[in-house]
Amino acid sequence: xxxxxxxxxxxxAGSILVLSFVLLYQDRxxxxxxxxxxxxxxxxxSVAWQAAIQNAPHLLVTAGIALVMKGIVIPAxxxxxxxxLGIHREVEEVLGAGxxxxxxxxxxxxxxxxxxxxxxxxxxxxxxxxxxxxxxxLLGLLMMxxxxxxxxxxxxxxxxxxGLVLAATGAKGMPLVVEIxxxxxxxxxxxxxxVFVFRIRERFDTVDVGALDQFRGEQGERL
Amino acid sequence: xxxxxxxxxxTVQMFLVLAVAPFLLGVTRMVKARLLRRIGPPxxxxxxxxxxxxxxxxxxxxxxxxxxxxxxxxxxxxxxxxAALVPTFAxxxxxxxxxxxxxxxxxxxxxxxxxxxxxxxVGTAFGGIGSSREMMIGSLAEPAMLLVVFSxxxxxxxxxxxxxxxxxxxxxxxxxxxxxxxxxxFVFVAVAExxxxxxxxxxxxxxxxxxxxxxxxxxxxxxxxxIEAAAAVKLVLYFSLLSCLFFPFGMATADxxxxxxxxxxxxxxxxxxxxxxxxxxxxxxxxxMRVFRYPIFLxxxxxAGALAVFLLFVSRSx
Numbered sequence: 001x002x003x004x005x006x007x008x009x010x011x012x013a014g015s016i017l018v019l020s021f022v023l024l025y026q027d028r029x030x031x032x033x034x035x036x037x038x039x040x041x042x043x044x045x046s047v048a049w050q051a052a053i054q055n056a057p058h059l060l061v062t063a064g065i066a067l068v069m070k071g072i073v074i075p076a077x078x079x080x081x082x083x084x085l086g087i088h089r090e091v092e093e094v095l096g097a098g099x100x101x102x103x104x105x106x107x108x109x110x111x112x113x114x115x116x117x118x119x120x121x122x123x124x125x126x127x128x129x130x131x132x133x134x135x136x137x138l139l140g141l142l143m144m145x146x147x148x149x150x151x152x153x154x155x156x157x158x159x160x161x162x163g164l165v166l167a168a169t170g171a172k173g174m175p176l177v178v179e180i181x182x183x184x185x186x187x188x189x190x191x192x193x194x195v196f197v198f199r200i201r202e203r204f205d206t207v208d209v210g211a212l213d214q215f216r217g218e219q220g221e222r223l
Numbered sequence: 224x225x226x227x228x229x230x231x232x233x234t235v236q237m238f239l240v241l242a243v244a245p246f247l248l249g250v251t252r253m254v255k256a257r258l259l260r261r262i263g264p265p266x267x268x269x270x271x272x273x274x275x276x277x278x279x280x281x282x283x284x285x286x287x288x289x290x291x292x293x294x295x296x297x298x299x300x301x302x303x304x305x306a307a308l309v310p311t312f313a314x315x316x317x318x319x320x321x322x323x324x325x326x327x328x329x330x331x332x333x334x335x336x337x338x339x340x341x342x343x344x345v346g347t348a349f350g351g352i353g354s355s356r357e358m359m360i361g362s363l364a365e366p367a368m369l370l371v372v373f374s375x376x377x378x379x380x381x382x383x384x385x386x387x388x389x390x391x392x393x394x395x396x397x398x399x400x401x402x403x404x405x406x407x408x409f410v411f412v413a414v415a416e417x418x419x420x421x422x423x424x425x426x427x428x429x430x431x432x433x434x435x436x437x438x439x440x441x442x443x444x445x446x447x448x449x450i451e452a453a454a455a456v457k458l459v460l461y462f463s464l465l466s467c468l469f470f471p472f473g474m475a476t477a478d479x480x481x482x483x484x485x486x487x488x489x490x491x492x493x494x495x496x497x498x499x500x501x502x503x504x505x506x507x508x509x510x511x512m513r514v515f516r517y518p519i520f521l522x523x524x525x526x527a528g529a530l531a532v533f534l535l536f537v538s539r540s541x
Contacts, residue, residue: 003395010399010400010534011399011400011403014400014401014404014534015400017534018400018404018527018530025523025526097519097522098518098519098522101522101523101525104526105526105529105530108530112533112536112537115537116536116537127537128537131537132537
């Protein structure tokens with residue numbers, strides 16, 4: 001593999017990871033949604049580049065699905081939800097931006113340390129893709145636990161799924177059927193989440209999931 | 224003969240930096256004024272200001288110690304030496320082998336230390352506030368700067384500035400995410416270090432959020448001239464560092480005859496001018512930040528730098 005194609009793959013995968021950090025850093029809902037759309041575009045470019053260098057045209061379908069679904073449809077739907085809920089303001093965070101970023105850096109270091117020894121026998125590109133993908137997944141999880149707003153938690157989940165796609169395309173030979181079904185299940189998840197968010201709002205007058213805490217069973221027993 | 228030529232090139236470099244520094248400051252001020260729909264002073268105004276300050280009486284507070292009087296010269300000397308270490312139009316200048324990028328960061332930290340001490344020396348509340356904020360910014364910016372240094376040094380295999388620049392010119396480095404991240408981190412740090420918007424407002428004297436101007440509020444006459452000159456040289460230093468680390472094109476490397484040196488000087492001045500125009504455009508586009516937002520801004524720089532180093536470890540084949 002020439003060094004240029006490796007560099008471009010590295011650049012695209014790295015930019016997905018960087019955008020995960022930008023997601024963590026952003027504290028406005030509409031900005032979070034725009035960054036998420038940008039990450040999906042970067043993901044589709046990365047997958048398309050993998051299709052070119054692995055000579056696997058079916059990955060182009062994956063790239064197209066990522067671009068249309070996650071780059072356009074899901075952000076547009078989330079923008080609609082946000083506008084209808086009237087929450088394009090600050091996101092309350094459980095942790096501040098500083099500790100969150102430091103934790104994120106720790107997670108990136110952790111995923112690199114995990115993947116490097118495990119992937120001694122594969123090519124650098126695959127190893128690197130796996131490290132990046134694991135980091136994106138962990139950052140998505142971090143975003144889900146640090147945010148209290150239901151909509152940004154959904155974005156965290158979706159960006160976690162971006163990491164899964166990145167991992168799947170880096171490794172050779174992922175069947176197309178699996179990818180399509182994953183893509184559609186994400187869409188269905190979006191619908192479920194959307195309904196769920198409106199139900200939360202109807203019930204508690206807020207989309208802050210902190211309001212749900214007092215209804216948890218074990219706390220009720222303690223009271 | 225060769226030594227004489229090297230010495231001449233080094234001297235030209237040192238005095239070139241000193242000579243263009245006020246002009247670049249004037250250009251940034253003029254561009255900013257034009258963007259704000261003012262006419263603004265001409266770009267050579269800082270020279271006149273320095274000349275005027277040099278000839279004015281220096282007023283000292285009654286309780287000012289020797290530290291207050293020597294600090295401006297220490298600051299200026301440290302900044303100028305640091306600027307002399309950066310390869311501007313040619314690599315392998317005489318002094319550049321004396322110290323590396325880490326020593327350069329340390330020299331700038333020395334200047335900052337002297338300035339913070341001087342700010343507290345007279346004992347006014349304003350100077351103390353400025354010093355404490357300056358040290359907070361320094362403690363946040365320096366780790367980020369060191370991470371930038373590490374990521375660049377890992378790619379080039381050395382922390383020697385001349386060697387880094389010639390490595391980036393000659394070797395086929397390719398497209399690197401790490402360098403892009405390091406560039407972002409460096410720009411954040413440079414904005415903070417040079418007391419520019421969004422961290423500090425260089426044009427204000429009466430605002431509770433100011434940092435650099437608060438520390439030098441008590442200074443006058445030739446002391447103030449030294450500090451202003453040091454600030455201008457520091458700005459040029461960061462511009463030169465940016466162009467040397469990330470855009471080292473046109474620099475004279477192996478062939479140090481008159482032709483490539485001229486090309487080097489012209490391209491260096493061009494790069495400086497472009498940066499001096501880009502800086503005020505960026506400054507006008509953003510709003511001044513609250514003091515409590517600084518850690519988040521510089522934490523972003525730190526994260527970008529750390530990520531740059533991490534990514535280098537993944538892509539290295541070991």
